[in-house]
Amino acid sequence: MNNRIKLPLFFTVLMFSLFGIAQPKPKADLLKIVDNALIGASNQYKFLMTQVPAGVLPKTYLATKKLETSSSTWWTSGFYPGSLLYLNENANDAAILKEALSRQSLLTKEQFNKGTHDLGFMMFCSFGNSNRLAPSKEYNEILMNSAKSLASRFNPITGCIKSWDHGSWKFPVIIDNMMNLELLFWATKNSGDSSYYKIAVTHANTTLKNHYREDHSSFHVVDYDPTNGNVLIRQTHQGYSDPSAWARGQAWGLYGYTVMYRATKDKKYLKQANDIAQFMINHPSVPADKIFYWDFNTPDIPATYRDASAAAITASALLELCKYTDAKTSAVYFAFSEQVIRALASKTYTAPIGTNGGFILKHSVGNLPSNSEVDTPLTYADYYYIEAMMRYKAMAK
Ligand code: GLY
Numbered sequence: 495m496n497n498r499i500k501l502p503l504f505f506t507v508l509m510f511s512l513f514g515i516a517q518p519k520p521k522a523d524l525l526k527i528v529d530n531a532l533i534g535a536s537n538q539y540k541f542l543m544t545q546v547p548a549g550v551l552p553k554t555y556l557a558t559k560k561l562e563t564s565s566s567t568w569w570t571s572g573f574y575p576g577s578l579l580y581l582n583e584n585a586n587d588a589a590i591l592k593e594a595l596s597r598q599s600l601l602t603k604e605q606f607n608k609g610t611h612d613l614g615f616m617m618f619c620s621f622g623n624s625n626r627l628a629p630s631k632e633y634n635e636i637l638m639n640s641a642k643s644l645a646s647r648f649n650p651i652t653g654c655i656k657s658w659d660h661g662s663w664k665f666p667v668i669i670d671n672m673m674n675l676e677l678l679f680w681a682t683k684n685s686g687d688s689s690y691y692k693i694a695v696t697h698a699n700t701t702l703k704n705h706y707r708e709d710h711s712s713f714h715v716v717d718y719d720p721t722n723g724n725v726l727i728r729q730t731h732q733g734y735s736d737p738s739a740w741a742r743g744q745a746w747g748l749y750g751y752t753v754m755y756r757a758t759k760d761k762k763y764l765k766q767a768n769d770i771a772q773f774m775i776n777h778p779s780v781p782a783d784k785i786f787y788w789d790f791n792t793p794d795i796p797a798t799y800r801d802a803s804a805a806a807i808t809a810s811a812l813l814e815l816c817k818y819t820d821a822k823t824s825a826v827y828f829a830f831s832e833q834v835i836r837a838l839a840s841k842t843y844t845a846p847i848g849t850n851g852g853f854i855l856k857h858s859v860g861n862l863p864s865n866s867e868v869d870t871p872l873t874y875a876d877y878y879y880i881e882a883m884m885r886y887k888a889m890a891k
Pocket of ligand 1: 569670732742860
């Protein structure tokens with residue numbers, strides 16, 4: 495072999511061993527759809543901006559044609575500013591940035607909120623993105639205080655962060671909590687204090703042991719005895735039944751264990767993320783357009799609701815996970831995400847500008863058993879859809 499052949503081969507082998515598999519490449523036609531969808535999303539959120547009263551955050555838009563909002567304490571408060579930050583990152587728009595920063599400022603006081611596990615959602619989707627895009631001492635301090643507040647809910651006996659303070663549970667932990675760990679990894683990286691990292695790893699290990707079933711689906715809630723760490727009960731509070739697989743819960747777990755692998759490089763988390771992905775994408779209930787029904791096991795499939803939020807979270811997670819797997823699996827994950835993005839960008843799920851209360855996506859389910867937010871838009875469906883599209887675009891570079 496002469497040197498003209500040897501050198502490129504050497505670099506190819508080096509790239510493969512350093513960075514793993516070659517990344518799947520976005521398709522030109524879908525990139526165009528994504529570009530248009532992101533421009534549409536900016537225009538739609540410019541309409542939403544005119545609808546949201548001062549001092550609150552949008553939550554959903556109900557069939558009664560009413561915008562529902564929340565205060566900064568509600569778990570979804572970070573998604574609206576977070577979506578605006580992504581949209582500004584995509585297309586540099588002063589009005590969108592101004593709205594993002596002004597709504598984000600409503601959340602500042604939540605850095606000291608020790609009454610919720612949702613601080614990752616609330617603070618990392620808002621201030622976390624702000625700090626990523628324009629790091630500042632102020633954001634740094636807010637995020638460190640948020641991590642401290644979140645860590646205060648960790649109990650070394652259960653090996654978990656407590657999710658809820660309400661209800662009759664003793665120490666409830668929900669699968670959603672996997673999404674709040676990214677803030678703790680950031681805190682250790684930023685401060686050098688390994689205690690946050692250790693809490694995140696312990697929580698993820700306990701959840702892996704107690705939330706997951708043999709088929710790699712997950713319960714929603716595990717209640718622990720805080721005096722000895724024993725599991726008291728396993729439930730699926732927001733799903734069809736306790737043994738069922740609530741779609742968004744599966745998506746939170748998939749995204750969460752993908753982040754766990756990114757942060758620790760521990761192969762056990764990669765296996766877990768892959769197992770969850772395989773359970774989800776191969777499940778017989780998955781419809782042709784890949785937008786999951788709200789629960790994988792609800793007996794009224796197909797005459798029931800889709801959950802665009804679960805599909806959007808999954809698409810975003812798989813676009814990251816596909817970078818960590820072998821080429822064949824990577825292509826499967828990538829294709830699944832592409833199908834989800836294509837479907838969400840279609841008229842079936844994307845609302846015309848000026849309708850849907852200003853939200854981008856239709857057809858999500860918040861909490862069906864409580865008859866709350868059924869077949870409605872949701873801020874987090876929009877957020878993870880935008881994130882998935884940003885990730886897709888970034889893979890073209
Ligand atoms: N974290 C609450 C939910 O996913 O509905």
